[in-house]
Amino acid sequence: MRLAGPLRVAAVAGAAALTWLLLTGLLGPGRSQSPIRGLLGRAERPPTAGPRPFRPRFRCGLPRPCPRSSLAFRLVSGAANVIGPRICLDGRMLMSSGQNNVGRGLNIALVNGVNGELIAAQAFDMWAGDAEELLKFLRPLHEGTLVLVASFDDPATKLTEETRRIFADLGSAAAKDLGFRDSWVFVGAKGVQDKSPFEQHVRNSRSSNKYEGWPEALAMDGCVPRRPPDAR
Template sequence: MLTVRIGRRRHKSQGIRSLFLILAVLGVIFLIVFLLMKSQNHSISWYQEFIGPEGLHVLKESKVSTSSPIQRSNLCGIQKPCPDGDINFYISSGAASVIGPKICVAGKMVMGKMEKNVGEGINIAVLNGKTGEVIKTEFFNMYDGEIEPMIKFLESIERKTIVMIASFDDPATKLNEEARSLIKQLGSSAIDSLAFRDNWVFVGGKAAEGVGVKSNLEKHVKNNRDQNKYDNWPEMTELLGCVPRYLE
């Protein structure tokens, strides 16, 4: 009996090639997805290192809900316990020219980007030495600003006050001997060597008439291209601790 087959018989090797092609396409898709996820995780890790875990926590919280207020305490870091009567503080310099400095007193931000009272150069907060209340804050551009306003500000600081300073980007280009001398009188030992794009944080003050001041609440990181964390800028500098009030 003669049997007639309609259509062409599919060869077994063609089916194997089709299966191999499908697996290859799936493999390429998986590889692309894996590389994208790895790249995203790297970006998050770099940004977390740059702004710190507290900043990343606040960023995540703000994405989840724009209606709930940001917890300000997260921006001031962990506060150091202090003896009765002392004032706790947290200060950080800027990071490169992107992340600004901040000054916190008793867990409250007194200078920062969100307060809109910081800028490139030298940022200064003056506190009442007896109560710890903020008297005034100001920032001075030390790259293309004028030095005279900062000199007048430093000269106006009254005695029995606490002075907190944080650098951002470049704190030294416009500094002259008069300005350095005034800051040195507040207790700084690093001001003489402060240079272009160094990072610097400091707590000092003006004591009673005729009483010299020398502060050990100070950190200074030199700008060194071979050691910098952010190419043209050193790592962010932080300082936290306790400062005693002035007694009557």
Template sequence: MRLSALIRLVAIIFTLLATWFFTHTYFKKTGKAISLRDFLGSSSKITSEKHPRNKCDNRKKCLRDFFAFKITSGAANVVGPSICFEDKILMSAVKNNVGRGLNIALVDGTRGILKKHQYFDMFSGDIDTFLTFLKEIPESTLVLIASFDDPGSKLNPEARQLLTDLGSAHAQNISFRDSWVFLGAKGIKGKSPFEEFLKNKPEKNKYDGWPEAVKLEGCVPRKMV
């Protein structure tokens, strides 16, 4: 037998003996057993513990007296919008409760409980029904809105003012096929800090005839009003 082969054989035997000695001593002292899956998965477990999932899959965790939310507008006229509040999907294409126009969820501003949700066709729908809906929103109610396809064609000055009164800074400018997401409240003083708006501009649109979807996430305080 060649000297090099003999050295390799001795090294292998030494490694096996050292491994056996370590595992035998460790398990004898601790009484623990560990599987290969546990060992290989330990790093991912640590990563998961360091970066736990937040409500609505948001990037930041909300403090105790805040509600987590995420609102995503529709993408063109193909992918529907979604509204998440406190880790519950209130409206989405999967739940089959969204539609072309403005999708609105009303949430109790103190308890965080869904009161009502409805979508309004702003292209061919009845604007009077929409006006009645806005006027009947109770005080201290959070209003979450996501656009889909066309949010602005039917909006008249009265409807725009009612949306402005909820805290919107862009309600006066919303028009055909704009992308818009918003969280306001009935009785709010001033403008809401929760709003994203993207104008429909043919030369800049991501899709053929529509701008890209917009997304809004954050933490809204209890008793915003």
């Protein structure tokens, strides 16, 4: 009985350490990468002598600056149903757990494509929420509006055919096939003519999931072109 206290403390400390490792692997710089694979990679590297060289980071943690005609972005999907997603644009965190404005389902930020100003940011529960709320959010989009999306837990159960068509019109190639507990990050825009180059999708598959019941989290960054002020 005397060991119950110390064992409880050790269990809590172990859980906290695991959470920190997941956060470090998920939210650090870099493109789509399994956090577990990243942690193992660091563990296998031999120790190096001397201080590491300084590597400057730019807006949203990108390794190089974006041209003035573009906006820097970084999207991180949620990890299983534990760690929430993040959406960063032009050096500003638009959505994150720290800001208490993310949730299960689809986390979406609407941005002015000319000046990068945030128009609206909202999370939509695609498991138990009202699908009509998402449609009300997406239907009135103006030409040139940027749409940044990061999934968390389940992004697809309540998706309607109309919602999938709207995402496809915004440039998504994956929205039509998005399924239960898939991981998805996407940047699109109202009025685009082609499919967006800024999209990543990993299916929920028992044979390849990184977590029990969920695929790996995704991280994507880059430079999305601004819309010219006089574009029609």
